[in-house]
Amino acid sequence: MSVKIGIVYFSQTDLTHALALKIKQGIETLPETSTLLHRIQGKEIVEGRFATLSLLDQLANVDAIVFGSPTYMGGPAAQFKAFADATSELWCNQLWAGKVAAGFTCGSALNGDQGKTLDYFSTLANQHGMIWLGLDSAAGYDARKINRLGCQAGVTASEYEGNNVHPVDSDTAYYLGTRVAKVVAQFCANKGN
Ligand SMILES: Cc1cc2nc3c(=O)[nH]c(=O)nc-3n(C[C@H](O)[C@H](O)[C@H](O)COP(=O)(O)O)c2cc1C
Incomplete structure (x- = not known):
């Protein structure tokens, strides 16, 4: 049974990106599991709106989406929020209902x-x-x-010795990937996909 999982994230200085790659690695430990990795770029925001609407078409075909962003001023970065706002078109018809979701973030503190x-x-x-x-x-x-940071809602990370991800946060990201993949595979098996 094949399972496809999206990872959509923004990263400016690559720490959230490093977490995304670890989550991808964790996901792909499960056989027949593939990942759609999308790093949001600033140029995808045109006049304040996320403009890569083809990504939304691609995400229609995944079983789960893992959201990622650095924490900026106590929330997601504006670039991620622009993507989130673009998904309002899908909200009207609840087109993502039943997909699994998870998340990861990094801060300096x-x-x-x-x-x-x-x-x-x-x-x-x-x-x-x-x-x-x-x-x-x-x-x-x-x-x-x-x-390490004791948050069960998902992966929280903080900068470590300069511009690095702490090895435990990296392991936590890898583990979340394996968990998402296993749970999604169970869901799909139960649905008879
Ligand atoms: C505009 C701005 C706001 C920030 N706000 C926070 C914050 O609220 N909490 C925090 O811990 N770090 C904050 N930071 C630090 C970033 O979250 C941190 O540098 C993060 O690791 C960057 O992730 P990236 O390498 O994926 O871009 C902020 C950085 C910027 C540029």
Whole structure:
């Protein structure tokens, strides 16, 4: 049974991008699973509107979407928000209903309100009737030693020794990818896809 998962994200200085690649790696550990990776570019925003509407057509065919953005001023970056606003066309007919959703974000601070960005992603998912998937990892009790920052809504990361992703945040992203892929594969099997 083949499963396709989208990862849509913005990244300016590559940290969120590094997390996206780890999530992709984690997703693709499951056989017959492919990824549609889209890094939002500034030039895709024309007069304030996200203009790559072909991406929305492509996302119609995925089973799950993982949303990513750096945390800017306690929320997603404007570039991601422009993409989210463009999905309002799909909202009217709930075209993403039943797809799985998850999210990831990076900030410069250990607690720079990254959780608010994940809150926004889950609100976006709920607006579309999607099914939000977080982490099943109790910080401090998890033998895998992931989820360093203790947020179960998704992957929160912070800058580490300059412009790097902390290795534990990277492992957490990889794990979220595996979890999304497994859950989506189960959903699709139950639906008889
Ligand atoms: C406009 C702006 C606002 C920011 N606001 C926050 C913030 O609220 N919390 C935080 O922890 N970091 C904040 N940062 C830092 C970025 O989230 C951080 O540098 C992030 O790692 C960048 O991700 P990227 O490498 O994927 O572009 C902000 C950076 C910018 C440019």
